[in-house]
Amino acid sequence: MRIPFTIAALIASFVAVQLSLVLFPDYERALLFHFALFPARVLGDAPLAGQSLLGVLNLLSYGWLHGGWGHCAINSLWLLAFGTPLARRMGALRFLIFYCACVVLAGLGQVLVSSDAMQVVPIIGASGGVAACMGGALRFAFIYRGADNDGNTPLLPLRDIPRTRPVLMFILIWVIFNVVFGLTAPLLGQGEVGSIAWQAHLVGFFAGLCLLRWFDAPPRSPSGGPGQVPYGQWRQ
Structure with missing residues (x-):
């Protein structure tokens, strides 16, 4: 399977940042302080009042920091699995803008x-x-199996999700899993360290589900160029 350049570059950047935390442990606290996302900083509350501009930048930068190699590896593998069909469909620039926008929305949520x-x-x-x-991938990759996910397959309309049983079941299971795991994880951890940002997971998921249409590449005609040709009218 050929990995899209954008996906490979994102994963490489995750690894590079994590490696820097390992190679320069003396700077780990400083990196976390300046690049992690702190609610108080974004909202301008004490004790981080007066740092709102940095807080806005942190709405994106936090997405490149991880709590260890395991955390980094899991996110990289999931990005490889679900980001690949999106990057192939949308193209590098559209995908990168979509991804960064959803990181910001998830952090803000x-x-x-x-x-x-x-x-x-x-x-x-x-x-x-x-x-x-x-x-985002849920709107086409799981519906049209065996078809090319390169912009030719139509997106599942949001209004059809309640009538599409596999998609609806996936969403329900995803929501329940995140809520249960997010609420019980602190009980298994030690104080705040055991907390899971499950709300960010949900906001990111629904942001991708709902906003994909605005970033999606236009469908291609049989000749290979852009055009508004319904998928079922020409694909054999």
């Missing part, structure tokens, strides 16, 4: 629902962006 106790707890990880890829 997590910030807005964070409790007072979580205001200065760093949020890190690419899970929100990866979940967005999962939500």
Whole structure:
């Protein structure tokens, strides 16, 4: 399977950042402080008041930090699985803009629902962006199996999701799993360290599911050029 350049570059950047944390442990705290996402910083609350501009930048930068090699590997594998069909369909630039936009929305969603106790707890990880890829891919990759996912297959309309049993079941299972796992993980961990940003997962997933249409490449005609030719009218 040929990996799209954008996917390979994103995974390489995840690995590079994680490697820098390992090679330069003395700077780990500084990197987390400046590039992780802190709700208090975004909202301008104490003790990080006056850092709102950095907080806005952190809505994107947090997606390149991970809590260890395991965290980095899991997100990289899921990005490879769900980001690949999207990148092939959308093209490099469209996919990168889509991915970054969903990372920002996922982080913002997590910030807005964070409790007072979580205001200065760093949020890190690419899970929100990866979940967005999962939500986006759900609108075509699981419906038209065996077809080319290169822009020729039509997107499943949002209004048809309640009538499409496999997609609806996937969404319900995904939501239930994240809510249950997110609420029980702190009980298994130690204080805030055991917390899971499950709200960011959900926001990212539904952002990808709903926003894909705005970033999707125009369908191609039988000649290979762009055109509004319904898939079923010409594909044999």
